[in-house]
Structures are given as structure tokens and as C-alpha cells.
Amino acid sequence: MNRWRNLIEGSGVIVADGAMGTMLQQAGLKPGDPPMLWNVDHPDRVRKVHRAYMEAGARILLTNTFNGTRFRLSKHGLEGREDELNRAGARILRAEIDDYLIAAPGAPAPVVAGDIGPTGEILAPLGKLYPADAADAFTRQAAALIDGGADVIWIETMADMSEVQAAIEGTRRASPDIPIIVTMTFDTHGRTMMGVKPEAAATSLSEWGAAAMGGNCGNGPDEMLAAIQKMHAAVPGALLVAKSNAGIPEFLDGRTVYLASPEMMALSAVQMRDAGARIIGGCCGTTPEHIAAMAQAVKS
Numbered sequence: 001m002n003r004w005r006n007l008i009e010g011s012g013v014i015v016a017d018g019a020m021g022t023m024l025q026q027a028g029l030k031p032g033d034p035p036m037l038w039n040v041d042h043p044d045r046v047r048k049v050h051r052a053y054m055e056a057g058a059r060i061l062l063t064n065t066f067n068g069t070r071f072r073l074s075k076h077g078l079e080g081r082e083d084e085l086n087r088a089g090a091r092i093l094r095a096e097i098d099d100y101l102i103a104a105p106g107a108p109a110p111v112v113a114g115d116i117g118p119t120g121e122i123l124a125p126l127g128k129l130y131p132a133d134a135a136d137a138f139t140r141q142a143a144a145l146i147d148g149g150a151d152v153i154w155i156e157t158m159a160d161m162s163e164v165q166a167a168i169e170g171t172r173r174a175s176p177d178i179p180i181i182v183t184m185t186f187d188t189h190g191r192t193m194m195g196v197k198p199e200a201a202a203t204s205l206s207e208w209g210a211a212a213m214g215g216n217c218g219n220g221p222d223e224m225l226a227a228i229q230k231m232h233a234a235v236p237g238a239l240l241v242a243k244s245n246a247g248i249p250e251f252l253d254g255r256t257v258y259l260a261s262p263e264m265m266a267l268s269a270v271q272m273r274d275a276g277a278r279i280i281g282g283c284c285g286t287t288p289e290h291i292a293a294m295a296q297a298v299k300s
Contacts, residue, residue: 003112006109014279016062016279017060027042046089047093053291064089066156072117139170157217168182215241221264221272246286247264
């Protein structure tokens with residue numbers, strides 16, 4: 001928590017990391033394979049991605065645990081290993097940060113953000129997952145991440161405010177005071193898939209005590225910029241996060257690609273900063289090259 005406080009008390013833009021899945025696929029992860037298994041099977045490759053983002057200028061790093069609830073892990077028969085895989089994800093990031101600080105004495109200490117994604121289920125009454133069961137799953141994931149060394153919990157790619165509320169409730173059971181960051185995905189005509197507007201999300205998240213809030217993933221920087229502008233207008237004092245995909249995903253030659261260049265993402269980072277975002281990074285399709293260009297642009 002002290003690392004988080006020290007980070008946000010400084011001035012200027014805080015750079016977050018970029019995509020994990022994109023990088024692991026380049027390192028050999030096969031489509032459909034669970035990335036979290038690499039926390040124990042290939043921790044050196046995961047750590048290499050974390051180090052590349054730190055060297056690019058990122059000071060907030062997300063653990064490789066996006067699909068870490070038992071609901072997501074059950075799709076791969078891994079629900080019995082949720083504690084192990086989440087804890088390992090936080091520990092290897094913490095270890096890589098410690099090694100980085102030894103190699104770069106005097107550098108600002110990066111923050112370990114325990115990454116929590118959606119359950120992949122629809123909550124009742126529209127779906128079959130009860131909010132209490134979702135909160136229990138989030139409690140277990142958050143507890144393992146905190147035990148592994150997470151400084152903050154980062155809840156991302158959310159569409160449903162009831163699921164966000166369950167994730168916050170679950171995290172608070174694991175730790176009453178750990179900072180919580182929440183980002184939504186506004187990829188459906190300026191709203192989330194469940195119809196949530198950016199300004200409504202900002203208002204609720206502020207009331208629920210989120211330390212920072214914003215958007216991630218989606219259909220590219222233009223969509224993200226509009227969401228940040230609306231959130232800033234709704235809650236001017238909020239610490240806002242912009243973590244856009246590298247453009248709109250396209251399917252070419254049998255694979256998904258993102259065509260926004262580092263230079264394009266650098267320009268968008270400046271626009272996000274000017275719109276009110278203070279934590280800026282990337283999501284799907286972004287690489288350390290993107291983050292390095294963005295870090296240079298927002299600090300120029």
C-alpha cells in the first residue's frame with residue numbers, strides 16, 4: 001500500500017503496462033491454452049514480459065491472473081488450483097520487481113497490481129450466478145493475490161455493475177484497506193455490454209470507494225477517449241485510468257491482430273492525459289514498444 005501511495009502522491013502521468021496475452025502468445029502460448037499455467041510452468045517467460053514493461057517505463061504492472069476465478073479456471077479443469085496459480089502470479093511479479101530495483105537503484109518502485117477479471121458468467125437475475133457466489137470467488141482470488149504480494153487489486157474488463165460490486169465486496173473481505181482500481185469496457189456504442197454509461201460507472205465507483213477508475217480493452221483509443229472525457233466530467237476529482245487496445249482487432253491469416261502502431265498509441269496517450277486520465281497504459285495488442293512510446297509522449 002505504501003508503494004501505491006508513494007506512486008500517486010507524485011506528479012504527472014503514471015504509466016501502466018500493456019498486454020500480457022499478446023506477449024505470451026509471441027513467447028509460445030498456444031491459442032486456447034490457459035495463460036495462468038505459465039505462472040508455474042514457465043515463470044521465467046512471464047517474468048521476462050514484466051521486465052520488458054518495466055524497462056519501457058511502466059510503474060504499475062498487472063499480474064498474469066486475469067482468468068483467476070474458479071469459474072474461469074474450471075473451463076480448463078484448474079478450479080482446484082486457484083490459490084496456487086494466483087499466488088504464483090503475484091509472487092513472480094514481486095520477485096521481478098525486486099530484481100529490477102537491484103539492477104536500477106534509485107528507480108521509482110513499481111507497484112504489483114493483482115489482476116482480477118470477470119467471472120465469464122451472467123449474474124442473477126439475468127443469469128444463473130448469484131452475486132454472493134461471485135463475491136466468494138473474488139474473495140478467494142483476492143486473498144491469494146494479496147498473500148503473493150499484491151500492493152493493489154485491479155479489477156478490469158467489467159461490463160456489469162453488480163459484478164463490479166461483488167468483486168469489490170469480495171476484495172474487501174480479503175483486505176479491508178487494500179486500494180482497489182476498477183476499469184470497465186465501454187465497447188457497445190459508448191456503453192458496456194450490459195448498458196452501463198461511463199458517467200454512471202464513475203459516479204458509482206466513486207461512491208464505492210475505488211482508488212482509481214476508468215476503462216480498458218474495447219475498440220481502440222477513440223472509444224476510450226470519449227469514455228474518459230465523460231468520466232472526468234461526472235467525477236472531476238477521480239484518479240482516471242485509460243488502458244486501450246491497440247486499435248480495433250482484425251482477423252487476418254487465421255489470427256487476431258491489432259494495427260495501431262506505437263506512434264499512434266503515443267498520440268492517443270497524450271489525448272487521454274489531456275482529457276483527464278492520469279494512469280495510462282495499454283490492453284490487447286500493445287507491447288513494450290507501444291508502452292515505451294506512450295511513456296515518452298506523456299512525459300515530454
